[in-house]
Amino acid sequence: MSEVVFGSKLMQLLIAMILVSTFMILGSTRLYSCVRAFGIQSFLLACVAGIVAYSTGKNDIYIVALLTLILKAAVIPYIFLYIIREIKVTREIELYVNISPSLIIGGVLVVISYYLIRSISIISELSSLALSASMSLVSIGLFIMISRKKALMQMLGILIMENGLFLGAISLTYGMPLLVELGIFFDVLIGVLIMGILIFRINKTFESIDTDMLKTLIG
Amino acid sequence: MIEYLLLAPILTGILCLLTRSRKQVEAISLTGSVVTLILGVSLVIDVYQNGIIMSWTNTLFADAFSAFIVLIVSIVGFVASIYSVGYMGHEFKHGILDLRKLKIYYVLFHMFMFTMLLVGVTNNLGLWIAIEMTTLVSALLMILYSRKSSVEAAWKYMIICTVGITFALFGTILTYYGAVKILGESGDALNWTSLIAVADQFDPTIMKLAFIFILIGYGTKAGLAPMHTWLPDAHSEAPTPVSALLSGVLLNCAMYGIIRFYTIASKSTGTEFTSNLLIIFGLLSLGIAVPFIILQEDYKRMLAYSSVEHMGIIAIGIGFGGTFGVFGALLHMFNHAMTKSLMFFGSGNVLLKHGTKEINKVSGVVKSMPVTGAMLLIGGLAITGSPPFSIFISEFTILSAGFLQGHIIASVLFLLFIIMIFAGFFYNLSKMTFGTPKPGIIPGEVSKMTLGAMAILVVFVFVLGIYMPPVFYEMIMKVVAVVK
Numbered sequence: 040m041s042e043v044v045f046g047s048k049l050m051q052l053l054i055a056m057i058l059v060s061t062f063m064i065l066g067s068t069r070l071y072s073c074v075r076a077f078g079i080q081s082f083l084l085a086c087v088a089g090i091v092a093y094s095t096g097k098n099d100i101y102i103v104a105l106l107t108l109i110l111k112a113a114v115i116p117y118i119f120l121y122i123i124r125e126i127k128v129t130r131e132i133e134l135y136v137n138i139s140p141s142l143i144i145g146g147v148l149v150v151i152s153y154y155l156i157r158s159i160s161i162i163s164e165l166s167s168l169a170l171s172a173s174m175s176l177v178s179i180g181l182f183i184m185i186s187r188k189k190a191l192m193q194m195l196g197i198l199i200m201e202n203g204l205f206l207g208a209i210s211l212t213y214g215m216p217l218l219v220e221l222g223i224f225f226d227v228l229i230g231v232l233i234m235g236i237l238i239f240r241i242n243k244t245f246e247s248i249d250t251d252m253l254k255t256l257i258g
Numbered sequence: 259m260i261e262y263l264l265l266a267p268i269l270t271g272i273l274c275l276l277t278r279s280r281k282q283v284e285a286i287s288l289t290g291s292v293v294t295l296i297l298g299v300s301l302v303i304d305v306y307q308n309g310i311i312m313s314w315t316n317t318l319f320a321d322a323f324s325a326f327i328v329l330i331v332s333i334v335g336f337v338a339s340i341y342s343v344g345y346m347g348h349e350f351k352h353g354i355l356d357l358r359k360l361k362i363y364y365v366l367f368h369m370f371m372f373t374m375l376l377v378g379v380t381n382n383l384g385l386w387i388a389i390e391m392t393t394l395v396s397a398l399l400m401i402l403y404s405r406k407s408s409v410e411a412a413w414k415y416m417i418i419c420t421v422g423i424t425f426a427l428f429g430t431i432l433t434y435y436g437a438v439k440i441l442g443e444s445g446d447a448l449n450w451t452s453l454i455a456v457a458d459q460f461d462p463t464i465m466k467l468a469f470i471f472i473l474i475g476y477g478t479k480a481g482l483a484p485m486h487t488w489l490p491d492a493h494s495e496a497p498t499p500v501s502a503l504l505s506g507v508l509l510n511c512a513m514y515g516i517i518r519f520y521t522i523a524s525k526s527t528g529t530e531f532t533s534n535l536l537i538i539f540g541l542l543s544l545g546i547a548v549p550f551i552i553l554q555e556d557y558k559r560m561l562a563y564s565s566v567e568h569m570g571i572i573a574i575g576i577g578f579g580g581t582f583g584v585f586g587a588l589l590h591m592f593n594h595a596m597t598k599s600l601m602f603f604g605s606g607n608v609l610l611k612h613g614t615k616e617i618n619k620v621s622g623v624v625k626s627m628p629v630t631g632a633m634l635l636i637g638g639l640a641i642t643g644s645p646p647f648s649i650f651i652s653e654f655t656i657l658s659a660g661f662l663q664g665h666i667i668a669s670v671l672f673l674l675f676i677i678m679i680f681a682g683f684f685y686n687l688s689k690m691t692f693g694t695p696k697p698g699i700i701p702g703e704v705s706k707m708t709l710g711a712m713a714i715l716v717v718f719v720f721v722l723g724i725y726m727p728p729v730f731y732e733m734i735m736k737v738v739a740v741v742k
Contacts, residue, residue: 159463177428181421193417200424204431211435215384216448218317222387223427226394230420233394237413240401244409253410256491 050090054172057083057206058149061179061199065145066138070130070191074119077195081111084202087169091209099217100209106224107205115198115231122191122235126242133249136186144182149175169210176203190241190248194234201227259304259311260318260379263297263328264372266290267335271368274361280350284343287364291339294371298332301325306733312381316449319381322736326588327378327514330595333718334506335371337711341603342367342499344707348610349497354403363402363497370395370503377511383430383448385515386423389479392508393419400496411488411495418488419479426475426515432468433522436460450518457525469523469532472516473539479512482539482573483546486566490550493562494615498606501558505565505602506595513572513591520576521741529579536577537668543570544675552682556615557608560686561601564641567679568594574672575656576741578663584738586655592734593648593722597640600715603708604634608690610704617686622695627703631691633712638687640719642680648722 060083063076085108092100123130136144152174156167177200184196208214215223238248245252270290277283305311305325312319320328346363349355355363373395376388393416400412434448440456478485493501516536524532547567554560568590575587607630612620624631640647653676660669695701703709722730 159467177424184417184421190413197417197420197424200421204424204427207428208431208434211431212438215431215434219382219384219387219448222384226387226390229394230390233397234416237397237401237409237416240404240409241413244404244406250413253413256407256410256414256495 047090050087051168053083053087053090054169054206057087057202058172058175061176062142062145064183064195064199065141065179068131068134068138070123070128070132070189071120073132073192073195074116074123077119077198078112078116080199080202081107081115084205085112087206088209088214091213095213097213099220100214102217103209103214103220106221110224110228111198111202114228118231118235119191119195122238126239126248128189128191128242128248132192133188134186135188141182141186145179148178148182152178170207173203173207173210176200176206188249188251190238190250193250194231194238197234198227198231259297259301260313260320263294263301264318264375264379266294266297267368267372267375270294271365271372274364274368277361280347280357280360283361283364284347287339287367288343290368291336291371294375295332295336298328298375302329302733306729306736310451312451316381316451318379319449319451320379321450321740322733323514323518323740324378326592326733326737327511328375330510330592331371331374331378331507334503334595334599335374337599337603337714338499338502339367340714341502341606341708341711344705344709344711345498345606345610347707348705359402363399366395366399366402367500370399370500374503374507374511377514381449381451383433383453385518386427386430389426389476389512389515390420390423392511393423393479396492396496396500396504396508399500400492402497405495407491408495411491415488415492418485422475422478422485424475425471425478429468429471429473429475429519432464432471433460433519436464436468436526450522453522454525457522460522460526462527465523465526466531469519469527469535472519472523473535476512476515476519477539480509480516480573481512481543481566481569483543483566483570486543486546489566490559490562493565494556494558498602498609501561501606502599502602505562506599509565509569510591510595513569516573517576517741533577533579536573537665540570540573540575540577541668541671541675543567543573544672544679548675548678548682551679551686554682554686555617557605557617557620557686557690558602558615560617560683561598561605564601564679564683565594565598567675568598568641571653571656571672571676574668575652575659578656578659578665578668579742580659580663581738581742582655582662583659584741585734586652586659588734588737588741589655589722590649590652593652593719594641596715596718596722597637597647597649600633600637600712600719601641603712603715604630604637607704607708608634611699612696617689619696620690621693622699623691626695626699626701629703629709630712633709633716634687635691636716636719638684638691640723642683643676644680646720646723648719651723651726 060080088104153171156171180199302325373391397416481489550563
């Protein structure tokens, strides 16, 4: 069954586009374009969930797809834009690792994920394509968190990782049971709100949201 | 039954929001935590007599292990709410907190209790959701004071734990993948009760991978080294009653997640793989705690590193396995919760009195605050594992399990690290407690409420060291049967 869904040309295209959107985040120095790329990525993810729902005929997955669309492609990017506007943060993101090495590292991470997933023999050939994309998203999300200075980008990194896991779950098992899936959405939303509060607090106490400042507690 | 237990802290939180004065909010908080304690204990008795309880179409459940966690959460929560009245009241009187913040504190306190109780009674791998919720609520508690250091600690806590927990989610997805192959796609395929029954048929490769992700994920939350980096910051920057909850209870909740998965994974991968991983991470935590405790300059951070140590001990106990090992580890969960809360409460009183967290700027606590000082010394002796206190019993049980199961090298290392930590910890503690008080410190206790809370814990620490009530023994043996 999963072969049929994830083998389709449309699905492969979507998964490839999700990877491209991740590289858009990796290759951009402006906060706005990063948030926009994240919105696109979440929209594509909702499409993937929608197609899986259509081809399996499961109503649960429709709900999940709809929630992804509303929460991750609209509400969360809006929260980001709100924060950017309110704290008047400089629009450039400062980097520890420059754009071109970042892109190369991103590419390497994708290749590694691909080979890692291929080496697990029990996972079927075709859902392994989606799964290696999912692993790539997780590792690139992690890389974004450690290579960008702004606290906002760390928040974005976590969300990219979460998107990666969502893709993984949907390609392995058509998502988790609805109750668990709803709980995860709830946690992600509350998590984003609380991280937003923390960013406001960081901005107020440090007058900047560069995580460079957060280096006093050691040992 | 379970619903009422979960409802109690939520209602208390909402009521706290509606209050108009310090007296009201404290009264409601205390009443709420007494109710939670009573419901928690009656749940424990119910499970003890009748076995597994299910509720809400199997979404919530309580077996012996859940009941054990509920017991720890509700006891420490109850004591912490008594302590809060004294501690936060003192801060309120001195104008560090205003009424709005005090109310926010109590609301979040009870929400935090709710999320931790939820961890215990979720019949589901969706345990993940509850554990992530504990992070969210406690991060808010940490930024109650707008100090630079607390904001930094809260951000690190939030980021590191969320990433950690994301790995745990991946482990959960993998487990579900393994389960779906056997149980079919249904909501039930994530329930402990259905998973345990078929756990031996799971694919070992998948389960190995899942267990590694779970151990790293929940291990981050449980403060196992080398993922412990957020812990000293968070535990030392949070308001003291919350530090006690974080160290005493929250770490145990994360450990609970690991142990549940350990039970499931071991059935398909065999215990050798899972046990060895636990022993390695446990020893690493013990080893890393040694230098940081010996060279520590901040007493709350010292206590936080001691929590890393004790989580390591629990992991090792489970890893050694056998009835002795598991029994010791579970007993240690309980004992550590009581003793570490006692220590944090004591250090909180010292902090209120001296206004500094530096070990070198505090001395003569026994003279300036005799009761706090005496209880700190008892707690200090207990936490480092000296007889005749409770932690000695559990550490000794774990150690004997290690030799019994033939983990000679691990057991010797374990003993060595514990001795070094004993020396370092006690050296630092004696600098604080003995000697003459620093000039400008007016003798006298900070508040009677805080002493009452500590006294309750001292009873646990002392009694369980010399006498094991048969009921308690049987209760833990029932949990051992669930875990093994």
